[in-house]
Amino acid sequence: MKQKVGLLFGGKSTEHQVSLQSAKSVYEAIDKDKYDVLLIGIDKNGNWNLYNNLDTCLLNINNPNKIALRKSDKRLAFFPGKKRYSLFEWPSAAPFGKIDVIFPLVHGGTGEDGSMQGLLQLADIPFVGPGVLSSAVCMDKDIAKRLLRDAGLSVAHSFTFTREMKNTIQFNKLKAKLGTPLFIKPADQGSSVGISQVETANEFYQGVNQAFHYTNKIIVEETIAGRELECAVLGNDFPIASLPGEVSKKQSFYSYEAKYINEDGAQLMIPADLNDSTIQKIKKEAVKAFKALHGEGMARVDFFLTKENRLVINEINTLPGFTNRSMYPKLWEASGLSTRELINTLIQLALERQKNNDTLKS
Known part of the structure; x- marks a missing residue:
């Protein structure tokens, strides 16, 4: 009997489109003689949608700039408590049955920071990749x-600042300690989202503001x-x-x-x-x-x-x-x-x- 593998992708983060590209690649490469593949696409509102194949799932499938998730009339809901049978279809409320393993492909916040891993752990569903601690x-x-x-x-030398410290961040002091150019990074984003490399004070403060658009904690790092x-x-x-x-x-x-x-x-x-x-x-x-x-x-x-x-x-x-x-x-x-x-x-x-x-x- 084939094992049922759920590809979980999409999500609300800025890396939504990257996740869709990853899901496409994994779906095309996975051994379908060995696995029954279920596509679970999370839209930007956080809804878990069910799809039968890539054609019903993705729009503009070969265009990284325009790839998007199609709407679905079937959704997946999670109810904690019933071991490995915690998933239900919505709106029918029919039990979905057992998924043998989830392959998470939700990049960015809530996808790889331990949040998704914690949910899957609560549902007692095996999943690919590290658990809550390592992910976070x-x-x-x-x-x-x-x-x-x-x-x-x-590791590169750096200084960390939280949002309440924003007004204390001084370019000249950091330049003296770390040199230039400097990197400004959101502490908890991936795929280079929100990152700036700066040389001047004006660029620096613009980069700080940009990084704080994505997070409550940033790092300023030497190059x-x-x-x-x-x-x-x-x-x-x-x-x-x-x-x-x-x-x-x-x-x-x-x-x-x-x-x-x-x-x-x-x-x-x-x-x-x-x-x-x-x-x-x-x-x-x-x-x-x-x-x-x-x-x-x-x-x-x-x-x-x-x-x-x-x-x-x-x-x-x-x-x-x-x-x-x-x-x-x-x-x-x-x-x-x-x-x-x-x-x-x-x-x-x-x-x-x-x-x-x-x-x-x-």
């Missing part, structure tokens, strides 16, 4: 940096001069790392548009042109970072490699994109694991974790 920690760049430093890993490298990690208790890849950007930094919209915004070199000792060092540090932040299932670890051959961790993404331009599946392809095999491995890792959790006393 990795989404918060400030907290992740602290834990990585404690594990002996290098690390170096090659931008990414490494994919896969596994639960015994994670492994892929060959690293390199991003050669054509803008000042790897922006949201370069990642997902403009195919000419950056060149991806997979695998990266590195000597064997550097490759092994990157793989080792990627796994170390994954473990330090309690990773499970998957993550992409992003590094800077300086001229002095120093590795600095930029960030860890626990729900990396699966679009046709995304590094995570491409890195595994270069390492000998096809996207179809990768998806199957991720699903089995989710079921393995659930089986282990079921043996624990509550």
Whole structure:
């Protein structure tokens, strides 16, 4: 009997369209001889909609700028309490039945910050990727940096500011401590949303205002001069790392548009042109970072490699994109694991974790 896999995507965040692209790619690659695939699209109002296939689900399916979720007359509702049978169709209120595993592809806030993972955990539905703790920690760049430093890993120097501190932020003091250009980042957004790289005081305060549009906490960070490298990690208790890849950007930094919209915004070199000792060092540090932040299932670890051959961790993404331009599946392809095999491995890792959790006393 085929296992029923629910692809959960869309959402209310600024990364809604990226999520739709990821869902399209996973749906097309997943082994349909092994899995019955259910499409669950979350619209921008937060409704969970049910679809039979991509044609009934997505509009402008091949246009990243215009891809959108179609309306559906079937929705999914969640009622806590009934183990693994907590989902009901709306408006009929008919029990939906068992879903063997959910593959979350909801990028951005509420999708990869632990919120969605907590809901699925309450519903007792196995899901791909890390749990509540790792998702929440990795989404918060400030907290992740602290834990990585404690594990002996290098991160860029930065200062953190919350909204109530906004009027105390001074460009000249930060410039003296961190140099220029400076990065201004929302602490809890992904895909380069709300990020600015600035040189002048005027640019700086504009960047601060922009970042606070997306969050209540920002970080101001030094710029690390170096090659931008990414490494994919896969596994639960015994994670492994892929060959690293390199991003050669054509803008000042790897922006949201370069990642997902403009195919000419950056060149991806997979695998990266590195000597064997550097490759092994990157793989080792990627796994170390994954473990330090309690990773499970998957993550992409992003590094800077300086001229002095120093590795600095930029960030860890626990729900990396699966679009046709995304590094995570491409890195595994270069390492000998096809996207179809990768998806199957991720699903089995989710079921393995659930089986282990079921043996624990509550």
